[in-house]
Amino acid sequence: MEKNWHEQIRAEILGLDTIVPLSDGTKRPYINLDNAATTPPLTAVVQAVQSFLPWYSSVHRGFGYKSQLSTEVYMEARRIILDFFGAPADQYIALFVKNTSDGLNKLSQRLPLDNAEVLTTWMEHHSNDLPWRLRKQAQFIQLTKDGCLDLADLERKLKKSRRPVKLVTVCGASNVTGIINPIQTIAELAQHYGAQLSVDAAQLAPHYPIRLQAGPAQITYLTLSGHKMYAPFGSGILLGPLSAFRNGIPDQVGGGTVIAVSREQVVFAPPPDRDEAGTPNLIGALALAVSLRWLARNNFPRLVAHEAELTRYAYNQLKTVPGLTLYGPPPERYPRVGVISFNLEGIPHGLVAAYLAFEAGIGVRHGCFCARPYVHHLLGLTEAEIISAENLAKAGKKCLLPGMVRVSFGFYNTKTEIDLLVDALKTLRTEEEKIKYRYRIDPATGEYLPQVGNFKAALLRHTKTFFNL
Structure with a gap:
């Protein structure tokens, strides 16, 4: 059987x-045996893309039938992704990005972290190290000899940081050893000391169920890549609270990010449009959503x-x-x-x-x-x-x-x-x-x-x- x-x-x-x-x-x-880098595609994903391609058009503002259909497909993909991770649409936003690296760079630019510390770890992929390190606000949580996270050092740094810690950002699972970090424990520690938690889920999401609101403490931000989840069409997701993206200047600006522009002022659009500059990767969004739905149904x-x-x-x-x-x-x-x-x-x-x-x-x-x-x-x-x-x-x-x-x-x-x-x-x-x-x-x-x-x-x-x- x-x-x-x-x-x-x-x-x-x-x-x-x-x-x-x-x-x-x-x-x-x-x-x-190189799935941590990129997984092969699901046939269901390829079939969904092929069936949609004759209807493919530009999303938003177009009023032809194909454009309206493409917009609905794009919005439905976002809804499916939010649901897969247990993120209510009235509280969370799913921003489409190119991949995990792109999502983490966006997060590092969008969060108001002036005069605050970010705690990350020495086990991170460069994508969850360099964006914070180069802002010169990062402290690094130490490791045990065999490569596990030192939770005592995490709490020590939360307690005694020279500046307030606003964010703890860790990988859900290591791309070197596969170690799954104790996310709920880290979330509880972060919450106790007034910090938010960001999880680089590039390695964890394809191999382990994640619910943003599971347990007494919650994951604040979640980032992942479609190409590691059997959907290799150049898309990823940054999940976070709606309130975090409602205001502020986006990290990239241009088409679709504004609702009004004059010679005197710029009025930015509400999320998610505010943070998705230019024509989005509709095919990548569809592919990722179909992959997640396939995982849920199988x-x-x-x-x-x-x-x-x-x-x-x-x-x-x-x-x-x-x-x-x-x-x-x-x-x-x-x-x-x-x-x-x-x-x-x-x-x-x-x-x-x-x-x-x-x-x-x-x-x-x-x-x-x-x-x-x-x-x-x-x-x-x-x-x-x-x-x-x-x-x-x-x-x-x-x-x-x-x-x-x-x-x-x-x-x-x-x-x-x-x-x-x-x-x-x-x-x-x-x-x-x-x-x-x-x-x-x-x-x-x-x-x-x-x-x-x-x-x-x-x-x-x-x-x-x-x-x-």
Whole structure:
């Protein structure tokens, strides 16, 4: 029964039967273990987009039938998204943005934070670090040795900050270790000390149910990306209270953001128009809403449970690979989404990723995953080692930069795929000397490519086929 259910679920994903070339000239089905970066599209999302495209037009102000229909579709998408996260439309606004990074940058510009502190953490993606850091108002919550959030330090900083703390902003789940932060506890602490809570939900929302008003303390702001939620059409969401966006100058201005402009004055529109400059990404909005509705109708909690089981299985199977180091606490001890980072002793992380891609047909990611301070912490780098890495980066020598290999799962992945990953890593471990000689490295990019053949040329030929239809 479970197997039949999961086979039906897998059939809802576009592209699972894609065959990719290997370095020895053979081909095999692609195994995507890079879902933390981007998930493949749901067939339901693609079908919805295709069915709507003949009716596609510009939203707002147009009075032709297609324009009126497009406006209604755009508004309905917003309603579906608010409902999915338990955000009443009379209290909350869902602003369409390009992605999580765009949403967090907008939030950092829109909140009136003068003479106030923002607390973030050292485990954040750069998107939830740099917007606050560059405003020179951020303090950073410390981490435990194994990469968890130090809640005692959070409370200490809430209590003793030199300026009032108006906002605590944390990732719902780490894109490096998959650790799920205790959001309700953080929300209660923030509320107790008079601060609001922003959650970067890019990694959490696709893999865990979130309700803004669940529990005694609430999430104030929530940001996420459609391309990580099986809707790769360039859209994301910033959710927040209506009152926070009712006034003030938006971070971007222009078409659609005003209701009146004269030589003397500018009158801004009410939300959401006030904060959605220009013609919006209607297709992206539709795609994200259809994806969320699909998750709700296909037993999202069951999909989450499958991913949790897969994560536990993968973590324990990876431990059987000789010389493999795993980062972050085990899922039995600390809740995690399906993100696992590791290193193989004596083998550069870039070479591990290249071998998996070119000889096993497995897509993973390597490097620091746009979370360098966190990766440095997990690797235990000294200050001198970090400075050395920064100097290498400035010099354009990416081949020696520290990093990890990351695998990440979606609800469609299987234990069989995990077994193939582990078998490939064990082969790499036992045959590493022979395998190392099969690759060359580009010092500027840090990429490992097969010595035989011309992969880049073949990739370029494949690329051009999409522009010659």
